[in-house]
Amino acid sequence: xxxSNPVLNAVCDDSDVNHTRELAAFLARLxxxxxxxxxxARTEDLFLDWLGSALAxxxxxxxxxxxxxxxxxxxxxxxxxxxxxxxxxxxxxxxLVNAASSHLVEQDDLHNSSVLHPATVVFPAVLAxxxxxxxxxxxLLLAAVAGYEAGIRIGEFLGRSHxxxxxxTATVGTLAAAVAVGKLMEFDQEAFINLLGSAGTQAAGxxxxxxxxxxxxxxxxxxxxxxxxxxAYLTADGLTGARDILEGEQGMAAGMSSDARPACLSDRxxxxxxxxxxxxxxxxxxxxxxxxxxxxxxxxxxxxxxHQHIARVVTRVHQxxxxxxxxxxxxxTVHQAKFSMGxxxxxxxxxxxxxxxxxxxxxxxxxxVAALRDKVSMVLDAEVDSAYPQRWLGRVEVETTDGRVLQxxxxxxxxxxxxxxxxxxxxxxxxxxLAYAGALNADQADVLIQRVWGCVRRQA
Amino acid sequence: xxxSNPVLNAVCDDSDVNHTRELAAFLARLxxxxxxxxxxARTEDLFLDWLGSALAxxxxxxxxxxxxxxxxxxxxxxxxxxxxxxxxxxxxxxxLVNAASSHLVEQDDLHNSSVLHPATVVFPAVLAxxxxxxxxxxxLLLAAVAGYEAGIRIGEFLGRSHxxxxxxTATVGTLAAAVAVGKLMEFDQEAFINLLGSAGTQAAGxxxxxxxxxxxxxxxxxxxxxxxxxxAYLTADGLTGARDILEGEQGMAAGMSSDARPACLSDRxxxxxxxxxxxxxxxxxxxxxxxxxxxxxxxxxxxxxxHQHIARVVTRVHQxxxxxxxxxxxxxTVHQAKFSMGxxxxxxxxxxxxxxxxxxxxxxxxxxVAALRDKVSMVLDAEVDSAYPQRWLGRVEVETTDGRVLQxxxxxxxxxxxxxxxxxxxxxxxxxxLAYAGALNADQADVLIQRVWGCVRRQA
Numbered sequence: 001x002x003x004s005n006p007v008l009n010a011v012c013d014d015s016d017v018n019h020t021r022e023l024a025a026f027l028a029r030l031x032x033x034x035x036x037x038x039x040x041a042r043t044e045d046l047f048l049d050w051l052g053s054a055l056a057x058x059x060x061x062x063x064x065x066x067x068x069x070x071x072x073x074x075x076x077x078x079x080x081x082x083x084x085x086x087x088x089x090x091x092x093x094x095x096l097v098n099a100a101s102s103h104l105v106e107q108d109d110l111h112n113s114s115v116l117h118p119a120t121v122v123f124p125a126v127l128a129x130x131x132x133x134x135x136x137x138x139x140l141l142l143a144a145v146a147g148y149e150a151g152i153r154i155g156e157f158l159g160r161s162h163x164x165x166x167x168x169t170a171t172v173g174t175l176a177a178a179v180a181v182g183k184l185m186e187f188d189q190e191a192f193i194n195l196l197g198s199a200g201t202q203a204a205g206x207x208x209x210x211x212x213x214x215x216x217x218x219x220x221x222x223x224x225x226x227x228x229x230x231x232a233y234l235t236a237d238g239l240t241g242a243r244d245i246l247e248g249e250q251g252m253a254a255g256m257s258s259d260a261r262p263a264c265l266s267d268r269x270x271x272x273x274x275x276x277x278x279x280x281x282x283x284x285x286x287x288x289x290x291x292x293x294x295x296x297x298x299x300x301x302x303x304x305x306x307h308q309h310i311a312r313v314v315t316r317v318h319q320x321x322x323x324x325x326x327x328x329x330x331x332x333t334v335h336q337a338k339f340s341m342g343x344x345x346x347x348x349x350x351x352x353x354x355x356x357x358x359x360x361x362x363x364x365x366x367x368x369v370a371a372l373r374d375k376v377s378m379v380l381d382a383e384v385d386s387a388y389p390q391r392w393l394g395r396v397e398v399e400t401t402d403g404r405v406l407q408x409x410x411x412x413x414x415x416x417x418x419x420x421x422x423x424x425x426x427x428x429x430x431x432x433x434l435a436y437a438g439a440l441n442a443d444q445a446d447v448l449i450q451r452v453w454g455c456v457r458r459q460a
Numbered sequence: 461x462x463x464s465n466p467v468l469n470a471v472c473d474d475s476d477v478n479h480t481r482e483l484a485a486f487l488a489r490l491x492x493x494x495x496x497x498x499x500x501a502r503t504e505d506l507f508l509d510w511l512g513s514a515l516a517x518x519x520x521x522x523x524x525x526x527x528x529x530x531x532x533x534x535x536x537x538x539x540x541x542x543x544x545x546x547x548x549x550x551x552x553x554x555x556l557v558n559a560a561s562s563h564l565v566e567q568d569d570l571h572n573s574s575v576l577h578p579a580t581v582v583f584p585a586v587l588a589x590x591x592x593x594x595x596x597x598x599x600l601l602l603a604a605v606a607g608y609e610a611g612i613r614i615g616e617f618l619g620r621s622h623x624x625x626x627x628x629t630a631t632v633g634t635l636a637a638a639v640a641v642g643k644l645m646e647f648d649q650e651a652f653i654n655l656l657g658s659a660g661t662q663a664a665g666x667x668x669x670x671x672x673x674x675x676x677x678x679x680x681x682x683x684x685x686x687x688x689x690x691x692a693y694l695t696a697d698g699l700t701g702a703r704d705i706l707e708g709e710q711g712m713a714a715g716m717s718s719d720a721r722p723a724c725l726s727d728r729x730x731x732x733x734x735x736x737x738x739x740x741x742x743x744x745x746x747x748x749x750x751x752x753x754x755x756x757x758x759x760x761x762x763x764x765x766x767h768q769h770i771a772r773v774v775t776r777v778h779q780x781x782x783x784x785x786x787x788x789x790x791x792x793t794v795h796q797a798k799f800s801m802g803x804x805x806x807x808x809x810x811x812x813x814x815x816x817x818x819x820x821x822x823x824x825x826x827x828x829v830a831a832l833r834d835k836v837s838m839v840l841d842a843e844v845d846s847a848y849p850q851r852w853l854g855r856v857e858v859e860t861t862d863g864r865v866l867q868x869x870x871x872x873x874x875x876x877x878x879x880x881x882x883x884x885x886x887x888x889x890x891x892x893x894l895a896y897a898g899a900l901n902a903d904q905a906d907v908l909i910q911r912v913w914g915c916v917r918r919q920a
Binding site: 061062065066068069072073074075076090091092093164165166170194197198200201202203204205206207208209210211212213214215216219220223227230233234237238239240241242243244245248249250251252254255256323 | 521522525526528529532533534535536550551552553624625626630654657658660661662663664665666667668669670671672673674675676679680683687690693694697698699700701702703704705708709710711712714715716783
């Protein structure tokens, strides 16, 4: 129960309290009037950002597989919307398909220190349940906040050892989605304890798929959102769960972590708003590539370099980046290219950006990108690694063709809380995502934007 | 990758082959004509035994919760039968409810060395899919055999360290159910590799619920069967999965075991029929209590003892029994009583049996049972522990009220492969299970029995 990370140890010092019960008590008493304006506004930001990601994957493999599965196994209609198709189904299948959809284009949000993508699991579950239960926009926002606050703390609790093998957004995502739906259902402390038990015992998702470019990432978020929703509906109907699923000796930490810190579970509940620490994605790639991408962009602009001048790029990274990105050398698919540090830096160096269009058109078949990709290497850096996961530092070293060695550093990749995207930038990203997929026209996009910005005001 | 168990090391000696691929190749080529008569007959036995367990839980908490969830989230009708209600739904929800049902009364089968309950995950998935896909009785039997052979080997592969924290029937059960449905769909080797990836990355289920007598055991089997079926349907439609979900460095063994033995995965494929090693349950309690129950019964009959003569009972057990049974001292629910060694031995000593009726009527409120319960203790025994999990040895020591110390030992609890139940005994158990639940009348039970015994002959 100790960590080599002094920041986290300071933040999450242990004690004798039952942290799971404290977390459940907080979730039960949290009310809409407790939420600071900044939290409400940011939750709307996150909701819009999520909606764009969900719509952007329309028609892209493997999303139609999930749509067909929902059509085969679910009802022909229902209260909840499947976003990519406009079809309606039960809440369970809407959560399943929408969560698969929103994690595909690698544009959904990320919380740094938990390494959790909260939106792609929380919003599909809570939106489907809100439609099913006829809840207001305010109730939806409150429930989403509960899902973020719980999920982020559970991710921090399970620690880096968990993330080395388990896809935290899948495992912890099940609990985050469950908590959000439980809050929508106005659970009390006892119900939240049972809910955590039934969600935690379903928590699953391994990184093994990464090296094969397999489709599991979408399966993971689909199942996390749907399983979390299932846990909440069954708990509401009387299903009991383990009371100590997180900290217990046959619980999640015992089975799936070697550096868990229970005090993280109840860290500054009600005063720290972890949701505000969430980052928006700017580049359309794995978030582990963003610090280096931003640092390389800064260096090239500062030095007036073009990609032809670059002989070699070394990125100094945290261990998590090596674990997740180190499996792929020559990507075979667009999705795999998003997990290739070389390809991302190639797109940045050659084309100045790494958005959805660049990935689709240039990531696999642009010779200049491929040439730069092969000049990129990652090395573990002690400073970067000890700052992680609270901070995702970008450090690059470029050797030029004329023999100079140049360095650049950024401490907050674009989209991080202290380098965040404005509403204007978020609206622009949303419109680009929709245009990319041909999902909706500009007017429809504007209607959606105004609807999301109106969640706080809307009662039903 | 080494084990302290010499038997398993001898059976599963490692080598350089890719065992997952070997297992997938075997599953793909396995055909109905490969199956020995004894395997076919035993599969029918296991099918009937499972059907009885599923029907026996009609109306008992928490099964109606799963029925209502299926009604709410699933279609109003469909090709697959929900056994406890007679309602029909899609294959997904039929698998979900039937798997929850069949693990409730603690009468479903067990494979010793994998500590896997195969029937409760394999048959719900394969029956629902067979009804959906219009497959024959023979195809169902072949698919079930594939599920058993794969699931048992994967359970053995993950080893005892896995079972200490994870409920193997939940985790491995997801893969066993998936394989069975994949075989029904006539998957080739490549499809089985993808299927194992998509099933394995959903594998979940923790023992934490045991000490709280929570409802997770039914959630576990429900989700294992349904998730396995989901993996198969999505794989058939083109979803890819990790190619090395079992043995890979970010796979199941890496994340959820410390004593995994890859060679177990391909142990004597096609010559060893692991399904034949499965035990039927005689007592209606956790299988870890059965060896001691049989040994105590033997001792009392041999010595002509009544429970009033017993001052103390020590059962010498394997570590797994202590892990699973050691959490409960005074059971609060009938289900928890089935995991109380003292209560089970109390029923045996006072009433001569520990069947469903005894548990319902006597386990919690019979003073003589409670008195004997408090005289029972478990101690770890080196011989018993080293034989486990291949053999579940029963060793009891009784101190009588007149000061004698008596011992008894059994090497094969009733229902074990070398002490198995005859078809007549299985039919009797089936009728008792149905009568217990009031599920069907005697004539209906006979019809079902004859239908199951006819699987081999029936083509559709």
